[in-house]
Amino acid sequence: MAAEGEDLLRQRLAELGPKPWHASGSLQPPQGSLTLSFEHEGRISLPLGAEPPPDDALQALQALLAAASPSPFAKQASLFGWGIYVGCRGKTVVDPSYRAALELAPGAFESGVALPPTGVLAEAAAVLAPDARDMCAELIKLNIYGPGAFFKAHRDTPMGAKHVGSLVVCLPCGPHQGGDLVLRHQGQEHRWSTAEAVAGAAAGAPHLQWCAFFADVEHEVLPVSAGYRLTFSYNLYSAPRPPAAKAGGKRKAGEQRGLPTTRASLAAAAHAPELSADRDAPGAVAALRTLLADSTWHPGGGKLGVILRHKYAAGLEGLRDNMFPAALKGRDRLLYAMFASCGLEVRTSPIFKGWEEPEDYDPYEDAMAGLQFRGEQGPLPTREEWYLQASG
Ligand SMILES: O=C(O)CCC(=O)C(=O)O
Ligand SMILES: [Fe+2]
Known part of the structure; x- marks a missing residue:
């Protein structure tokens, strides 16, 4: 019996x-906030404008591409314990057969939208960490995917006990094709089509599209076949601010990198799918x-x-x-x-x-x-x- x-x-x-392991949404950024300033007084306003974009927008894009450098990725030497994932930082390498994209580090640009609005953090927290009292996002980089760019399947580097997951925010640069972010977790697959999201929002005011997922979720950016796909990558922490890197590490405290840190009013996420x-x-x-x-x-x-x-x-x-x-x-x-x-x-x-x-x-x-x-x-x-x- x-x-x-x-x-x-x-x-x-x-x-x-599996229960909810990703969240996504879209929001209208504050007016005039969609500009990126970078080296040598470079400045680009998004979206680029009509199709094809005007010459000055294309020049600004070329300057942004020139300011960016090839994205490395962390080859992970990780130790998996049962039930526990002890991440060991691996070597960071540039390997265009694995990740072909450009990037700008947070210190290399300024933007009115680099800070994810509290609403995004609250919505992401409601799904990924409903019991967390705080949630903050640490900007990692601006990713630039032009035609042919991609990022093969990987897991993001684990960043300690308070690291909940990753947040990707897609900027409304202009129409692009390809570049879906494919998330995989325990036999389930979720496809976040930034191309469709950008096209869908193009008729009205430009929107920021976002997608958040647990840190242990495998994900991949499929090749972009046309246009440009610009995203911000963030780490999400269930803490009021990102943890400071260990002494001797490349990174000092998140704030010292000029990173946005947001304390979300998480209680406001009334629609938390408990x-x-x-x-x-x-x-x-x-x-x-x-x-x-x-x-x-x-x-x-x-x-x-x-x-x-x-x-x-x-x-x-x-x-x-x-x-x-x-x-x-x-x-x-x-x-x-x-x-x-x-x-x-x-x-x-x-x-x-x-x-x-x-x-x-x-x-x-x-x-x-x-x-x-x-x-x-x-x-x-x-x-x-x-x-x-x-x-x-
Ligand atoms: O651009 C994206 O959609 C994902 C970027 C990513 O996976 C990363 O930066 O680790
Ligand atoms: Fe990633």
Whole structure:
């Protein structure tokens, strides 16, 4: 009876798909704010204007391209722990077969729109970090994608325990083709077509388009086939200001980079799509309640183990003490809500694998192969059972 109940709970948990892991929107910038000033008194006003753009707009664009440099990207040497993502900064390299785009560092330009409006932060926070008291955005760079530019699939460099995700804001430069941002997470794909968004908004006043996603979401910018696609990249932190880089690091405090930091009135995000265990996981909640009501099921108490689906850039203590459960993302947050609403005590129990293991190495599969090889008798432990044992 209890064994059947456990099977049903396992099945219901497996059926839970990923919960919100990206958000997007559009907004009209304050009038006159869509200008970028850069070196040698360069200045460009967006949008570029009629199609084809007037000569002075094209000249300004050429000057912007001349001021920009090829975008490097961080080749990541990362260590993945189970449930926890300990990011190690990799080497930053320029490799045009991986990322062909131009960029301007925050200190190299000024703009009236580099600061994302509070509304964007509040909307992004409502989806990505509903419990966060603060949310700030740290401008990383201005990306410039001309014809042929792209950025292959990657994950952004994890920036510590308060790093929630990335925000990309597309500027209304003019029509472009291609350049979709494709997000992938746990078998799901979301395509953010900046070309369509820009074209859709072109009829009325120019709009800024934005898209935010968790830091562990893989994403890729497909090749731009015509026109120019200008975006700002930001890191989002659940903190009032970005963390200062370590001594000796390239970056000092965010403010010293002249970066915008916004404290959002997050409470204003009234339409926060709060996760509710009863609404979003009714089958799993029912299965768990039935089990809990069964007096033959672990009469003296027991442990249930569920593997986190997201990766977290946090030390062990960070995830266990400071950030748990506020930092939990998407489906992990839902699971927490579900267990807590049934009166269970919930905690994280980190499980590590070695530094040398490849990213897709699964210690469970390895251990099971070992057991089978040795001809062990009896049913093999489930993944959850094995991890629970392994974590002590
Ligand atoms: O421009 C975009 O849409 C994405 C940029 C990006 O992925 C990055 O800067 O890491
Ligand atoms: Fe990225």
